Amino acid sequence: MIKILIADDHTMFVDGIESILRNETDVELVAKCYDGNSVFNLLKENDIDVLLLDVNLPDISGIDVCKRLRKEYPKLRVLALSMYNEESFISEILKNGASGYILKNTGRAELMKAIQLVHEGQTYFSDAVTQTIMKSMVKGNDSSNKKKKEFPKISRREKEVLQLIIEEFTTQEIANQLFISLKTVESHRSNLLAKLNVRNTAGLVRLTIENNLLDTEKK
Amino acid sequence: MFVRFVSLVLVLLPLFSKAQLVLDSLRVLYPEQFIEQQIDEGVANNQFDQVADGYKALSTIYFEQNKKEDALKALTKSIQYYGILDDSLNYHQGNLILTDFYLNSKLYKEALELNLKALRFFKNKEDRKAQLSISKKLAEIYRLQKNVPKEYEFLKNSLQLNNSIKDTLMEIQLQIQKANWMKDHQNYEAALDAIYLAANHSKVIGQDSFLCEIYFQLGVISQLYGENQVAKKYMNRADSLYQLHSNAYINYSSYKEISDAFMELNQPKKAYAYLNTYLHQKDSLDNQNQLDAINQLIVQYQQEQQKAAIKNLQEQKVDVQVKSKLQSNIITSILVGVIAILIGLYLIIRFYQQQISAKETITIQKEEINRQRIVDLENNLKIETMQSMLAGQEAERERVAKDLHDSLGGLLSTIKLQFESVATKMTNLNKVKEYNKANIMLDEACQEVRNISNNMQPGALLKLGLVPALKDLMNRFQGDHYPDIDFQHYGLEEYRLDNTTALMLFRIIQELLNNSIKYAKADEIFVQLTRNENEIIVTVEDDGIGYDPDTAKKGMGTENINSRVNYLKGELNVHSIIDKGTSTMINIPL
Numbered sequence: 001m002i003k004i005l006i007a008d009d010h011t012m013f014v015d016g017i018e019s020i021l022r023n024e025t026d027v028e029l030v031a032k033c034y035d036g037n038s039v040f041n042l043l044k045e046n047d048i049d050v051l052l053l054d055v056n057l058p059d060i061s062g063i064d065v066c067k068r069l070r071k072e073y074p075k076l077r078v079l080a081l082s083m084y085n086e087e088s089f090i091s092e093i094l095k096n097g098a099s100g101y102i103l104k105n106t107g108r109a110e111l112m113k114a115i116q117l118v119h120e121g122q123t124y125f126s127d128a129v130t131q132t133i134m135k136s137m138v139k140g141n142d143s144s145n146k147k148k149k150e151f152p153k154i155s156r157r158e159k160e161v162l163q164l165i166i167e168e169f170t171t172q173e174i175a176n177q178l179f180i181s182l183k184t185v186e187s188h189r190s191n192l193l194a195k196l197n198v199r200n201t202a203g204l205v206r207l208t209i210e211n212n213l214l215d216t217e218k219k
Numbered sequence: 220m221f222v223r224f225v226s227l228v229l230v231l232l233p234l235f236s237k238a239q240l241v242l243d244s245l246r247v248l249y250p251e252q253f254i255e256q257q258i259d260e261g262v263a264n265n266q267f268d269q270v271a272d273g274y275k276a277l278s279t280i281y282f283e284q285n286k287k288e289d290a291l292k293a294l295t296k297s298i299q300y301y302g303i304l305d306d307s308l309n310y311h312q313g314n315l316i317l318t319d320f321y322l323n324s325k326l327y328k329e330a331l332e333l334n335l336k337a338l339r340f341f342k343n344k345e346d347r348k349a350q351l352s353i354s355k356k357l358a359e360i361y362r363l364q365k366n367v368p369k370e371y372e373f374l375k376n377s378l379q380l381n382n383s384i385k386d387t388l389m390e391i392q393l394q395i396q397k398a399n400w401m402k403d404h405q406n407y408e409a410a411l412d413a414i415y416l417a418a419n420h421s422k423v424i425g426q427d428s429f430l431c432e433i434y435f436q437l438g439v440i441s442q443l444y445g446e447n448q449v450a451k452k453y454m455n456r457a458d459s460l461y462q463l464h465s466n467a468y469i470n471y472s473s474y475k476e477i478s479d480a481f482m483e484l485n486q487p488k489k490a491y492a493y494l495n496t497y498l499h500q501k502d503s504l505d506n507q508n509q510l511d512a513i514n515q516l517i518v519q520y521q522q523e524q525q526k527a528a529i530k531n532l533q534e535q536k537v538d539v540q541v542k543s544k545l546q547s548n549i550i551t552s553i554l555v556g557v558i559a560i561l562i563g564l565y566l567i568i569r570f571y572q573q574q575i576s577a578k579e580t581i582t583i584q585k586e587e588i589n590r591q592r593i594v595d596l597e598n599n600l601k602i603e604t605m606q607s608m609l610a611g612q613e614a615e616r617e618r619v620a621k622d623l624h625d626s627l628g629g630l631l632s633t634i635k636l637q638f639e640s641v642a643t644k645m646t647n648l649n650k651v652k653e654y655n656k657a658n659i660m661l662d663e664a665c666q667e668v669r670n671i672s673n674n675m676q677p678g679a680l681l682k683l684g685l686v687p688a689l690k691d692l693m694n695r696f697q698g699d700h701y702p703d704i705d706f707q708h709y710g711l712e713e714y715r716l717d718n719t720t721a722l723m724l725f726r727i728i729q730e731l732l733n734n735s736i737k738y739a740k741a742d743e744i745f746v747q748l749t750r751n752e753n754e755i756i757v758t759v760e761d762d763g764i765g766y767d768p769d770t771a772k773k774g775m776g777t778e779n780i781n782s783r784v785n786y787l788k789g790e791l792n793v794h795s796i797i798d799k800g801t802s803t804m805i806n807i808p809l
Contacts, residue, residue, distance in 0.1 A: 010629035016636035023643060056624075061682055083628045083669055087694050088679040088687030104632035105665035107658070108639045128666075135697050136690070153705050155745040155760045157794070157802045184792045184804050187756045191749045194709040 002027045002119050003047060007039045007065070008054040008081060013104065017052065020108050027115060036060035043073060050119050053098070055082040055089055063092050070097035077118045085128050087136040100124035151213065152195050161188040163214055166205055251280060264553065265542075271300035271309065291320055291518065295525045303532050308344075311337040318356065324518045327364050334360065351380040351389065358396065371400060387424050391417045395429070398436055407444040414440060431460040432469055435477050442480040451484050458489060474500060606786050613676070613722055620675035628668045635661045677725070685721040686711055686748070689728060693746070696732070702741045702761070704732070710750030720807065723783045724748075724757065730776050731759040731803055739763020739801060750809070757805040765797040 004027055008014050014032050021029045031042045036057040042048075051069070055062040066078055079100040080093045090101050099118045102110065103126045114124040125133070154162065157178075164174045174185045189201065196213075198204050208214060254277050261269035274297035281290035298313040314333045321330035334357050341349040358373035378393050394417035401410035414436045421429050434457030442450035454477070461469070469477075474497035481490035638661065642648040672678070673691075680688035686708050693704045716724070728746060735741045741761035749756045784791045789807035 010625065010633070012633045013629050013636070016633040016640075020636060020640055023640070056678070056682070063682075083624055083632075084673075084678050085666075085669060086673070086677070086679050086691040088683050088691050092683060092687070103665070104628065105635050105662050107635065108643065132694070136694050138697070152707050153745070155747065155758065155802075156762070156800065157758075157760055178794075180794055181792060183790065183806065184794075187758075187804055187806055190751055191709075191747060191756055191758065194749045194751065195707060195747075 002115060003030045003049045004028065004052060004115065005030055005039070005042055005046065005048045005050075006032045006052040007034070007036065007057065007062075008052070009034045009056075009058050010054075017111075020111065024112060027112070034058075036062070036065045039065055040068070040072075043069075043076070048076060050077045050079055050115055052081055052115075053078050055080055055084060055093060063089075063096055066093055066096040066098055077121070079114055079118045079124070085132055087132050090125075090129055090133060091136075101129050102126045103128055151211065154192070154195075154213065158188055158192055159214060161185060162192060162204070162208060165189065165201060166208060166214070251277065254280070264550075267300050267304050268306070271297050271304060271306070273297075274300065275309070275313070291317075294320075295522075296528075299525060299528055299532060302529065307340060311340045315353065315356075320518055322360065322363070326518060327360055329522070331357070331360055331364075347380055347384055351377055351384060351386075354380060355389070355393065355396075362400075367404070374400060387420050391420045391429050391433075394420070395433065395436065398440065402436075402440055402443065407440055410440045411437075411444060431457055431464065432473065433457075434460060435469065435473060439473075439476045439480045442483050447484060450480060454480055454484060454486075454489075602785055602788075605782050609723070609782060609786050610719070613719075616675045617681075620672045620678075623668055623672040623675065624678065628665065628672065631661065631665045631668060635665065676722075680721060680725055681718055684711075684715055685724055688721075688725055689746070689748075692725075692729060692732070696736060702736060702744050704744045704746060706746045708748040711748055714750060716755075720755075720787060723787050724755070724807070727780050727783050727805065728757065728759065730780050734776055735759065735761035735763055735801070739765070741800065752809075754809055755807045757807070758803070760800065760802045762800040765795045765799055765801055767795070767797070 004021065006014055006017055006029065008017075011034060014034070018029055018032065021027050030046050030048060033039060033042055036059045039051070039053070043051075053062045053065060057065065062080060062082075066080075069076055069078065078098040079102065080098045081102060081104055082089060082093075083104050084090075085103055093101065099121075100114050100123055102114050102124065106114070106126055110126070117124040160178060161174060164177060169177065171182055171185050171189075175182050178185070189204075192204055193199070193201075196204060196207055198207050254273050258270050258273035258277070261267065261273060274293045278290045278293035278297060281287075281293060294313060294317060298310060298317065301310040301313060315337055318330045318333050321327075321333070334353055338350060338353045338357070341353065354373045354377040358370050358377060361367075361370035361373060374393065374397055378390075378397070381389050381393060394413045398410045398413035398417065401407070401413060414433060417429070418433045418437065421433060434453045438450045438452075438454030438457055441447075441453060457477075474493050478490045478493040478497055481487070481493060635658075638658065642654065648654050677688045677691060679691050689706065693706055696702075696704060715721075732744065732746070735744045739761050741763035743762050745758070745760040747756075747758040749758075781791060784805055784807075787807045789805055792804045792806075793801065794803075795801040
């Protein structure tokens with residue numbers, strides 16, 4: 001018998017889940033609550049195997065609940081329930097220890113399968129969720145990008161500014177040449193310093209030349 | 220009353236001839252002392268025109284300073300001297316100003332005498348304008364004297380004169396006066412005719428200052444004439460005009476009539492209000508009367524002085540004529556002295572003029588600063604209005620998104636669960652086509668609600684921050700027909716922006732991405748967020764078709780971006796080259 005706790009602020013939805021689980025033989029809904037803080041109280045009083053956790057709770061977010069539970073109840077399995085099918089939520093709650101992520105329009109059969117798999121120590125995601133994760137992996141934007149390449153991509157405009165900096169043009173001259181304001185030139189420079197992680201223009205010039213940043217990018 | 224009187228004087232005074240330029244320019248600096256010196260000089264040299272102009276100028280200054288007695292004294296002196304000089308024009312014009320003093324002190328007889336004399340003079344000179352203003356004044360004086368036929372005679376005379384002069388403003392005043400006269404003599408029909416004429420003239424020239432009184436008169440006369448409906452209309456219109464312009468000029472005696480009319484029209488509340496005003500005005504008028512009684516004594520005293528002085532001066536004049544030949548030699552030497560003084564004066568004037576121009580420059584600069592402040596205030600107001608509009612819009616979106624997500628979304632999920640539990644109870648239901656179809660449609664509905672809610676306001680934005688929300692947004696532009704989006708961010712990993720800034724930046728970037736994808740048909744888009752100590756720099760670059768910023772400015776999208784950047788008090792720089800791409804940089808201060 002898998003002992004279950006559900007935390008979701010939508011009472012009608014909780015009732016719906018309850019009525020489904022009541023008809024099942026190998027699961028038991030031990031307790032239910034409608035906010036994040038009650039989860040901790042109920043876990044103290046009951047022995048729970050699987051927590052059905054809504055990502056979007058009124059007091060503390062499901063993500064933060066998950067984070068705390070991982071430390072206090074390492075054996076507890078968390079199955080995230082959510083209306084959100086966005087990569088940000090999925091990856092956040094998975095990072096914080098959830099074993100599965102299902103959307104709220106999941107049917108009875110899928111719900112039971114997810115509970116069972118999670119309870120056995122495996123993972124489960126709704127098909128739509130899997131799709132979202134795949135998509136963002138293909139896209140591979142942001143951080144994963146940084147690890148692959150040594151230097152982040154320098155934009156067309158940044159290259160133009162960088163080229164002129166290396167040719168020892170003054171800020172005013174760069175502004176005139178590119179038909180942009182002094183402030184815009186300064187902003188490009190500051191962006192370049194930040195993304196190439198150098199402290200000043202001298203460092204910027206050195207790094208660019210040493211790594212042939214402009215030439216390679218041009219080719 | 221006194222203010223009106225002074226303004227009349229100020230209008231009439233420039234008509235005096237021989238205004239001296241030097242005198243005028245020095246008047247600005249130390250007016251009284253200088254003019255008195257000029258007068259003394261004039262007396263000493265028997266330059267009577269200098270003396271007369273001096274006194275005239277002096278009286279103007281005293282009027283401006285509200286020194287009534289001194290003004291009167293100077294005025295009488297100037298009239299005396301103009302009399303001696305046989306300068307009739309200035310003499311009569313001076314007398315006309317004096318008339319107002321007399322009227323103020325209730326010396327009607329004297330005022331009449333002077334006016335009639337002046338009228339004869341200007342008749343001979345064929346100066347119709349002067350005749351008109353004197354006739355009008357005479358009608359007023361006869362009215363005060365309760366000389367009914369004479370009053371009407373001069374009123375008629377004035378109207379006739381104005382027939383050829385055609386001064387609309389004057390016509391209005393005269394018609395009002397006529398209406399009053401007719402009203403007083405129970406000829407309400409003629410009174411109505413006159414007041415309608417005045418109303419029409421007022422409307423034609425758009426002169427609203429009289430409208431209030433005209434409407435009141437229309438109301439009062441209509442009421443007296445028995446046309447209560449018409450009266451009511453005009454009384455109320457006048458009343459609302461009166462409430463609107465607290466400084467609307469109404470003859471004090473009219474208040475009583477207005478009050479009476481309102482009473483007759485069964486509007487006791489208004490009747491009471493106007494009666495109150497009437498009593499209040501009467502009170503202050505009574506006070507004024509006491510002051511006038513004192514003035515009267517002063518004026519009489521001045522008059523006697525004047526008569527004595529004239530005798531004196533006439534004797535002096537004969538003396539002067541005898542002496543003048545002897546003096547010619549002395550005059551030459553004095554002339555040299557005067558020239559020297561004038562040179563000195565010229566230098567002094569220049570010195571002061573420079574000071575004045577320096578002061579003016581400072582004043583102009585101050586005005587410029589003030590103007591700039593007003594512009595700044597207006598801009599701030601605009602930004603504030605826009606801010607509250609945008610904030611309201613976002614709050615509404617948040618509410619709708621939340622409602623959709625929590626209520627409708629939750630409800631749909633519950634329906635789905637209940638619907639499926641029906642299938643567990645009726646075993647063969649899974650095989651029914653319609654049941655499965657409905658199940659799929661329910662899923663679609665859930666998906667749709669999620670999408671709409673997320674478009675309204677991405678849940679990740681407020682819960683997880685700008686960067687995750689932007690990543691979600693870009694994940695949606697995924698596929699062969701979408702451009703590659705390179706997203707970089709620096710300094711925002713551990714830093715949470717406040718919700719408003721995050722929201723606005725999200726919308727801005729969303730709009731920019733939309734433009735690049737939809738309109739620019741870009742193959743590659745570069746999005747970068749950099750935070751340093753004092754600002755966030757947003758860079759969005761594409762390799763699309765580019766556009767001409769001038770023509771594109773009208774587009775709603777650009778407008779939205781602009782107002783949001785303004786909301787954050789940021790700066791927007793767009794650089795676009797046709798067929799090469801667009802680069803947008805936004806700096807938002809933190």
